[in-house]
Amino acid sequence: MPGKMNVMVGEKSPGMIAGRIIVYTLSILAAVYFLIPFFVMVMTSVKTLEDIKSGNLISWPREFTLDAWIKAWDSACTGINCEGVKGYFFNSILMVVPSVAISTIIGAVNGYVFSKWRFKGSEVLFTFLLLGCFIPFQIILLPMSGMLGWLKISQTIFGLALVHIIYGLSFTSLFFRNYYVAIPDEIIKAAKIDGAGFFRIFWKCILPVSAPIFMVVIIWQTTQIWNDFLFGVAFSGSESQPVTVALNNIVNTTTGVKEYNVDMAAALIAGLPTLLVYIISGKYFLRGLTAGAVKG
Amino acid sequence: MASLTITDIRKKFGSQEVLKGISLSINASEFVVLVGPSGCGKSTLLNLIAGLETINSGEIKIGDDVVNDVQPKDRNIAMVFQSYALYPNMNVEKNLSFGLETRKVPRDEIKKTVDHVANMLQISELLKRKPAELSGGQRQRVAMGRALARDPAIFLFDEPLSNLDAKLRVDMRTEIKMLHQRIKTTIVYVTHDQIEAMTLADRIAIMKDGVIQQFDTPQQVYDNPSNLFVAGFIGSPSMNFIPCTVIKQNEDTGVIFKTGEETSFFIPIKRTDLSLTEWIDKDVIIGVRPEQIASGFHLQEGNKQIHEIMCTVQVLEPTGPDTLVFVNINDTKVTCRVNPLDAKQPGENMKLMVDISKVLVFDPDTKMRIGNVA
Amino acid sequence: MGKETSKANDKKLRNIKFRNRLGNLIPKIMIAPTFTVSLVCVYGFILWTIWISFTSSKILPKYDFVGFEQYNILFTQEPRWWVASLNLFIFSGLFIAICIALGLTLAIFIDQRLRGEGVFRTIYLYPMALSFIVTGTAWRWIMNPSLGLERLVQQLGFSDFTFRLLVESNVAIYAVVIAAVWQSTGFMFALFIAGLRGIDNSIIKAAQIDGASLKKIYLRIIIPSLRPVFLSAVIILLHLSIKCFDLVMALTSGGPGYSTDMPATFMYAFAFNRGRLAFGAASAVIMFITVMAIIIPYLYTELKGTRNAR
Numbered sequence: 018m019p020g021k022m023n024v025m026v027g028e029k030s031p032g033m034i035a036g037r038i039i040v041y042t043l044s045i046l047a048a049v050y051f052l053i054p055f056f057v058m059v060m061t062s063v064k065t066l067e068d069i070k071s072g073n074l075i076s077w078p079r080e081f082t083l084d085a086w087i088k089a090w091d092s093a094c095t096g097i098n099c100e101g102v103k104g105y106f107f108n109s110i111l112m113v114v115p116s117v118a119i120s121t122i123i124g125a126v127n128g129y130v131f132s133k134w135r136f137k138g139s140e141v142l143f144t145f146l147l148l149g150c151f152i153p154f155q156i157i158l159l160p161m162s163g164m165l166g167w168l169k170i171s172q173t174i175f176g177l178a179l180v181h182i183i184y185g186l187s188f189t190s191l192f193f194r195n196y197y198v199a200i201p202d203e204i205i206k207a208a209k210i211d212g213a214g215f216f217r218i219f220w221k222c223i224l225p226v227s228a229p230i231f232m233v234v235i236i237w238q239t240t241q242i243w244n245d246f247l248f249g250v251a252f253s254g255s256e257s258q259p260v261t262v263a264l265n266n267i268v269n270t271t272t273g274v275k276e277y278n279v280d281m282a283a284a285l286i287a288g289l290p291t292l293l294v295y296i297i298s299g300k301y302f303l304r305g306l307t308a309g310a311v312k313g
Numbered sequence: 314m315a316s317l318t319i320t321d322i323r324k325k326f327g328s329q330e331v332l333k334g335i336s337l338s339i340n341a342s343e344f345v346v347l348v349g350p351s352g353c354g355k356s357t358l359l360n361l362i363a364g365l366e367t368i369n370s371g372e373i374k375i376g377d378d379v380v381n382d383v384q385p386k387d388r389n390i391a392m393v394f395q396s397y398a399l400y401p402n403m404n405v406e407k408n409l410s411f412g413l414e415t416r417k418v419p420r421d422e423i424k425k426t427v428d429h430v431a432n433m434l435q436i437s438e439l440l441k442r443k444p445a446e447l448s449g450g451q452r453q454r455v456a457m458g459r460a461l462a463r464d465p466a467i468f469l470f471d472e473p474l475s476n477l478d479a480k481l482r483v484d485m486r487t488e489i490k491m492l493h494q495r496i497k498t499t500i501v502y503v504t505h506d507q508i509e510a511m512t513l514a515d516r517i518a519i520m521k522d523g524v525i526q527q528f529d530t531p532q533q534v535y536d537n538p539s540n541l542f543v544a545g546f547i548g549s550p551s552m553n554f555i556p557c558t559v560i561k562q563n564e565d566t567g568v569i570f571k572t573g574e575e576t577s578f579f580i581p582i583k584r585t586d587l588s589l590t591e592w593i594d595k596d597v598i599i600g601v602r603p604e605q606i607a608s609g610f611h612l613q614e615g616n617k618q619i620h621e622i623m624c625t626v627q628v629l630e631p632t633g634p635d636t637l638v639f640v641n642i643n644d645t646k647v648t649c650r651v652n653p654l655d656a657k658q659p660g661e662n663m664k665l666m667v668d669i670s671k672v673l674v675f676d677p678d679t680k681m682r683i684g685n686v687a
Numbered sequence: 688m689g690k691e692t693s694k695a696n697d698k699k700l701r702n703i704k705f706r707n708r709l710g711n712l713i714p715k716i717m718i719a720p721t722f723t724v725s726l727v728c729v730y731g732f733i734l735w736t737i738w739i740s741f742t743s744s745k746i747l748p749k750y751d752f753v754g755f756e757q758y759n760i761l762f763t764q765e766p767r768w769w770v771a772s773l774n775l776f777i778f779s780g781l782f783i784a785i786c787i788a789l790g791l792t793l794a795i796f797i798d799q800r801l802r803g804e805g806v807f808r809t810i811y812l813y814p815m816a817l818s819f820i821v822t823g824t825a826w827r828w829i830m831n832p833s834l835g836l837e838r839l840v841q842q843l844g845f846s847d848f849t850f851r852l853l854v855e856s857n858v859a860i861y862a863v864v865i866a867a868v869w870q871s872t873g874f875m876f877a878l879f880i881a882g883l884r885g886i887d888n889s890i891i892k893a894a895q896i897d898g899a900s901l902k903k904i905y906l907r908i909i910i911p912s913l914r915p916v917f918l919s920a921v922i923i924l925l926h927l928s929i930k931c932f933d934l935v936m937a938l939t940s941g942g943p944g945y946s947t948d949m950p951a952t953f954m955y956a957f958a959f960n961r962g963r964l965a966f967g968a969a970s971a972v973i974m975f976i977t978v979m980a981i982i983i984p985y986l987y988t989e990l991k992g993t994r995n996a997r
Contacts, residue, residue, distance in 0.1 A: 037799070044793070044797065044801060048806075051869070054814075054822075054825045054829060055825075057825065069834065073842050074835060139714075142722060145722075146722070147986070149725055151986075152729065152978065153951070153974045155971040155975075156733050156736050158971070159736055160735040160739075183724055183728045186721050187725070187729075201396050203397075204398045206360075206392070206398065207392065207400075208400070208411070210363060211415055212412055214713075215710070221411070222402070225402035240816055244818030244821075246933035247955075250936075265824075265936060265937055268827065281824070281828060284820075287818060287820065291818070292816050294816065295812075295813055295816035306812075382704055384710065387703075
């Protein structure tokens with residue numbers, strides 16, 4: 018990437034150097050600002066309650082302890098249950114894995130149709146589907162809870178996963194369609210002439226070049242669904258809560274002493290999976306964010 | 314190889330009719346080039362022949378079979394695309410064999426065919442490479458190889474050379490021609506480049522606005538274009554079109570070339586194949602190719618068809634073997650192809666010879682050529 | 688041609704036609720499930736909610752018709768709705784302005800080819816990977832009125848410092864803004880840096896040759912050419928604001944009192960906690976209309992743009 022400021026970098030006048038020092042300083046300050054809350058969370062989570070009450074947000078722990086983590090995982094109270102977040106953490110996994118897998122696969126096929134097998138009205142259909150990306154979900158909460166009840170799956174992980182699949186489809190279809198549009202139509206024509214049909218072209222020509230977009234979509238869906246709170250709180254029961262809802266319950270539990278270290282440990286546990294995904298594959302995360310951004 | 318018969322096909326995209334009743338009859342092992350400006354419908358026509366799009370009306374026959382409703386894969390055709398359309402995830406060998414595999418050709422036979430084709434196109438050493446690792450020329454060969462491997466009844470080429478640089482394009486042009494001479498498969502070839510059309514084709518179909526303007530051999534198209542569009546489209550530099558009024562002077566019918574305020578010349582047009590007596594006092598357009606206005610002609614002495622005019626040179630464009638001289642005739646810019654040694658400087662007067670034997674006359678209203686269309 | 692062969696040909700032709708029709712159907716069959724689900728669970732549900740908002744449903748749906756009564760209550764008799772609307776107005780205004788200003792500034796900094804660009808990027812953007820619930824929990828602790836920021840600054844020597852955003856109902860909404868800005872600035876940064884990197888370098892070179900200063904190049908050439916990015920940024924942030932639910936729940940639970948209520952939490956509270964279905968539905972419909980009024984014109988121009996580009 019050739020820099021814009023080639024000329025500027027070239028001439029190293031004192032003013033230029035001072036300017037760069039200022040820019041570096043401010044950028045580093047910004048980084049510190051973004052890191053501090055995380056730092057505070059980690060610090061608080063490894064302190065004892067006494068330590069918290071006598072120290073301050075960023076003071077180093079006098080005594081390093083993982084008790085808060087263990088309690089958050091195993092025995093913190095979410096409302097009346099005192100079993101920590103572990104069960105809810107696994108609820109989240111049980112909810113995320115199938116809903117990501119299914120919404121991604123269906124989205125890939127939809128994107129393939131919308132980009133490479135257009136038919137009369139397919140563009141209209143696509144626009145029609147696109148609206149689902151933008152609605153405030155409050156508008157569908159009530160009837161959806163009615164439908165889940167009617168299907169006898171309300172307050173189940175399965176029902177929650179189903180909701181995530183349904184409202185994830187618009188996004189996954191959009192992502193795949195925008196990616197596949199860039200694949201030349203001529204390749205599809207060549208494959209048709211070579212005797213391949215809908216499925217063989219998808220399998221042999223499209224899927225092998227789809228790895229990047231699968232990464233983007235899987236990461237996007239994973240973070241979206243893992244981090245969701247609205248559907249979780251609206252549609253889950255006390256046994257089927259995802260970890261975000263459990264975390265909120267721990268924090269809002271008013272009985273007993275307020276254990277900030279446990280709150281922070283629970284928050285970190287709830288945040289770590291998506292944070293790990295981000296650190297491992299930030300490139301795809303960023304691409305999903307900006308791709309999703311251009312259209313919503 | 315098979316013949317291809319297209320009868321009155323029409324194609325609409327929405328409300329816009331892009332092909333307005335195309336009929337073509339292409340013989341087995343003939344090399345036909347469809348040429349025209351972009352948007353003339355030539356690529357659509359090729360896609361219809363391939364079966365990649367469906368026709369609204371008309372009939373397409375490959376050999377004796379009507380293929381209107383036949384899927385592309387069952388039409389026994391192969392196609393080479395402008396972007397080559399190689400499968401990026403497969404290596405060259407897989408690209409060549411994909412079409413055979415989908416047709417469930419036995420494995421050892423596939424291997425034999427791939428080797429044979431790779432040999433023929435000299436891409437044997439590239440078989441394990443992915444398309445991204447190939448140069449433009451190599452990709453072009455693989456794309457042709459993929460088509461060849463199938464041994465189809467008809468080859469379709471969709472602007473296959475337009476992504477190559479100028480030098481490579483000329484080389485590949487020759488190779489395609491040699492290939493055709495060797496395998497003798499029917500070829501339909503789409504291009505917007507009239508030089509490609511002239512050099513490759515047995516017959517050229519010139520298209521404009523969804524209509525075939527002329528379908529004939531390259532020489533016929535060049536010498537006897539059926540209308541103004543074809544005359545202007547084929548040939549480089551383009552034919553000069555000089556607006557004139559036909560007059561009668563001393564028993565001769567002809568036109569006036571006015572080359573300056575004070576200078577004008579009567580050019581009698583008298584040919585066995587062309588009579589303008591019905592056009593006296595009417596406007597016509599005279600079509601003269603640049604090489605028909607020159608500084609001198611072989612066998613010029615006593616040739617009644619060659620007339621001398623005096624013009625003022627406006628601009629010179631040397632091309633090497635010839636120099637193009639731009640002059641004004643009847644307030645129209647006219648290109649003349651002259652011997653570099655004879656070219657005068659801009660502003661100077663220059664004597665030019667007009668060869669009438671091949672001059673064409675067009676009706677300005679219908680844009681059609683006047684005279685006995687051969 | 689004999690009769691037999693012509694019959695055989697007819698059969699072959701019919702076979703081909705059948706297969707063609709089947710082949711043409713496959714793409715439609717493949718998207719039919721998605722289409723159906725979208726039709727029911729997006730469009731059908733929206734209509735249902737609109738319908739319910741015109742009834743007097745309480746805990747259970749009741750299909751009577753009371754006209755605009757719920758809307759009337761919402762706008763004339765429910766002060767909490769006005770608090771929520773005003774909060775949304777304050778929140779979105781500040782949230783959008785600060786996020787864009789900070790994000791653009793950081794993008795311009797990083798665009799100066801800083802060393803360690805990747806590290807800066809990673810740090811600026813990581814809050815986006817967190818759930819709003821996690822962010823809310825963290826900031827709730829940081830802004831804790833006795834043990835949080837206030838204590839920290841006091842211990843640094845400023846003993847008069849007070850920081851009580853979370854417990855003062857007239858300013859608590861600013862606490863939500865702070866946490867939301869922290870989470871979303873990195874996103875804006877990413878958008879703007881992508882925009883900056885997309886600008887044609889030759890334009891900037893031309894400006895340099897014309898003798899423009901760095902400041903002038905940014906103010907007069909680069910930032911104006913980011914106009915579409917600004918538009919996207921505003922739309923995205925506005926959309927996030929209207930949907931803002933989890934952050935409020937985790938940070939303030941809407942309190943103190945209902946001072947940090949937003950339409951999203953308002954709807955949830957009335958429809959789910961208080962069992963006033965029709966009333967909640969009416970507020971959801973207002974939210975929906977607001978979002979559509981923003982999104983549809985935006986989408987229209989976006990889609991038109993891409994279609995022209997093709």
